[in-house]
Every structure is written in C-alpha cells, then in structure tokens.
Amino acid sequence: MGRASSLAAVLVILAGCSKSPAPPAPQAPIVRVARVAAPDLSPFITASGSVAVRRELSLGFTTAGQIATITVNEGDRVRKGQLLAALNADQVAAALVSAQAEQRRAAAEYQRSVALRQQGWITELRLENARAALDAAKANVRARDFAAQTARITAPSDGVVQARLAEPMEVVAAGAPVIVLGAEAGGYVLRVPLSDRESARIVKGAGAQVQLDALDRALQGSVIEIGGRSDRTTGAFTIEVSLPNVAGLRSGMIGRVRIAAAPRAAEANGHPYVPPGALFYARAGEGFVYVIDRANVARTRKVRLGETDDRGTQILSGLAAGDRVAVSALDLLRDGQRIRPQEARP
Numbered sequence: 001m002g003r004a005s006s007l008a009a010v011l012v013i014l015a016g017c018s019k020s021p022a023p024p025a026p027q028a029p030i031v032r033v034a035r036v037a038a039p040d041l042s043p044f045i046t047a048s049g050s051v052a053v054r055r056e057l058s059l060g061f062t063t064a065g066q067i068a069t070i071t072v073n074e075g076d077r078v079r080k081g082q083l084l085a086a087l088n089a090d091q092v093a094a095a096l097v098s099a100q101a102e103q104r105r106a107a108a109e110y111q112r113s114v115a116l117r118q119q120g121w122i123t124e125l126r127l128e129n130a131r132a133a134l135d136a137a138k139a140n141v142r143a144r145d146f147a148a149q150t151a152r153i154t155a156p157s158d159g160v161v162q163a164r165l166a167e168p169m170e171v172v173a174a175g176a177p178v179i180v181l182g183a184e185a186g187g188y189v190l191r192v193p194l195s196d197r198e199s200a201r202i203v204k205g206a207g208a209q210v211q212l213d214a215l216d217r218a219l220q221g222s223v224i225e226i227g228g229r230s231d232r233t234t235g236a237f238t239i240e241v242s243l244p245n246v247a248g249l250r251s252g253m254i255g256r257v258r259i260a261a262a263p264r265a266a267e268a269n270g271h272p273y274v275p276p277g278a279l280f281y282a283r284a285g286e287g288f289v290y291v292i293d294r295a296n297v298a299r300t301r302k303v304r305l306g307e308t309d310d311r312g313t314q315i316l317s318g319l320a321a322g323d324r325v326a327v328s329a330l331d332l333l334r335d336g337q338r339i340r341p342q343e344a345r346p
Contacts, residue, residue, distance in 0.1 A: 049192030053182030
C-alpha cells in the first residue's frame with residue numbers, strides 16, 4: 001500500500017512538470033503619433049537673410065592691358081571720381097600715338113589723291129578708297145583716345161568696395177571686372193530666401209522689422225522687391241527688405257526679419273490639418289483616422305477632408321488642434337487597441 005501511494009505521488013509530480021508555462025500577454029505595438037496642427041494664422045513671416053548693397057557695379061577697362069596700380073581694397077569707402085585702378089600708361093599711349101600717325105599718313109594720301117583726281121591721273125574709285133582709309137584712321141584714333149581715357153577706373157558714385165578681383169601686373173581682357181563697387185546711393189537691403197508659399201503672402205511695401213545681432217539693434221524697413229523667379233538650385237524666392245543707412249552696416253551681416261503678411265488662403269477658415277500618413281480609407285471627401293486618447297487607446301474616427309498639399313490634409317470636421325493621431329502601423333491597428341505611442345518629429 002505504501003509503494004502504491006509513492007508511485008501515485010511520483011506520477012502526479014511528473015504530470016505537473018510536463019505542463020508548459022502560459023504564453024506571455026502580447027505587448028502593445030509601438031505606433032508613431034502626431035498632433036493635429038493648428039492653422040497658421042500668424043500675420044507675420046519670420047526668416048533670416050544677409051545684408052547686401054542693393055546696387056553693385058562691376059567696373060573694368062574697355063581695352064586689354066596690364067594693370068599698373070589698384071588703389072583700393074575690399075571694404076574701403078570711396079568718393080565719386082576717386083581713382084580706383086589704372087592700366088600701364090606706356091602701352092595705352094603707344095597705341096594712341098600709332099593711331100594718330102596712321103591718321104596723318106591717311107590724310108596726306110587722301111590729299112594727294114584729290115590732286116591727282118583733279119588732273120585726271122587716277123580714277124574716282126581710287127579716290128574713294130583713299131577717303132575710306134582716312135575715315136578708318138580717324139575712327140581708330142577716337143577708339144584709342146577713348147581707351148586712353150578709360151585706362152583709369154574712377155568711382156562713378158560714392159560707395160563701398162565689395163570686391164577686388166585683380167592685382168597689379170596682371171594682364172586683363174577688355175571688359176573683365178576688376179572692382180565691384182556697392183553704390184551708396186542705392187542703400188542697403190536684407191536679402192531673404194522664402195518658399196513659394198511664404199512669398200505668395202507678401203506684397204511690396206509690407207512693413208518689416210530687422211534684428212541685426214552684429215549691431216545689437218533693430219531696424220525698420222519695408223519689402224521693396226519680390227523675386228520674379230525662384231532659385232534653380234534651392235527653389236526659394238528672394239525678398240529684398242530696405243534698410244536705413246546706419247553707421248556700421250556692412251554687406252554679409254546676418255539679420256532676422258519679421259514681415260507683415262496675409263494668412264495662408266487655405267488656412268484663413270481656421271481648419272487644422274494632419275500628416276498624409278494619418279488617413280486611411282480616404283475617398284469622396286471623407287476618410288478615417290485613429291485618434292489616440294489619453295489612455296493610449298486607438299479610437300477610429302471619421303473625418304471630413306479639405307485640401308491636400310505638402311503640409312498634409314485639411315480636416316473640415318472630426319478633429320481639433322492638439323488631438324493625437326496615429327501615423328504608422330495603421331494596417332495593424334484596431335478600434336479600442338492599446339498602443340505604445342512614439343511622438344513623431346515635426
């Protein structure tokens with residue numbers, strides 16, 4: 001009897017050991033969530049840009065030659081008529097003297113041809129050729145004289161030297177820029193790159209406030225130019241904001257601007273928008289989203305849809321700004337399912 005009881009106890013223990021442990025409860029899935037964005041009804045656009053002289057003049061010589069001297073450096077302030085650079089005078093003067101000598105020879109040849117024609121020794125065609133040669137020689141003298149006068153670059157107006165593009169002893173081609181001058185009369189501007197959506201909200205004359213950290217001061221200006229085409233590389237439109245001519249202002253300074261602008265047309269009605277990845281079963285102006293409540297439970301909600309653009313889709317009804325919606329793993333979610341939220345980056 002004792003041996004039978006022991007065997008039964010062993011069998012009970014073995015039966016208990018053969019039972020497999022209960023499987024663990026499935027974990028709630030990790031789902032990225034985003035908050036429904038409020039419409040941007042701000043009457044201002046804020047952006048950063050750089051200070052520049054509005055009118056920049058590229059100055060060079062009208063003839064090729066060797067530079068004898070350059071009297072200014074970048075950043076120098078100059079006055080109208082001030083000498084900025086000059087070519088080698090010997091080379092220019094020699095060309096003028098040669099042209100004048102050719103003119104004298106052509107004039108003498110023409111006078112001889114006139115006398116010979118009067119005596120009937122030459123034809124009218126030969127006389128015309130002599131006259132044409134004299135006209136060409138006169139034109140060459142005028143050109144060489146102009147080149148001699150423009151062998152010196154002088155400042156066409158008061159301004160600041162923006163760039164010095166050559167050095168003495170260099171040989172430059174005719175028309176090659178040597179000095180870039182920022183005309184002081186044109187004033188300074190802040191050039192700001194904006195997206196097409198932002199630039200469309202701005203009109204010429206709109207007020208702007210510019211903060212320049214380098215000068216530790218704020219300046220009042222206005223929009224004076226809106227780019228007619230976008231930059232081919234960045235796609236941005238350049239906006240120019242006028243700046244007052246204050247002491248210490250220099251090209252290249254960085255400034256932050258706050259420009260008065262109209263609200264986006266699509267947001268003037270106050271409707272929020274959601275990221276494209278939040279919608280499912282969207283058709284005929286309606287769709288569904290998973291709203292994540294405070295307990296991190298997904299709830300299916302039907303919404304009415306508005307316009308869609310690169311920022312997302314407008315929600316005409318069904319959501320409010322600040323609601324959390326799922327933007328990933330939508331095919332795995334079910335109404336009433338608990339999730340582990342992961343905030344999506346904006």
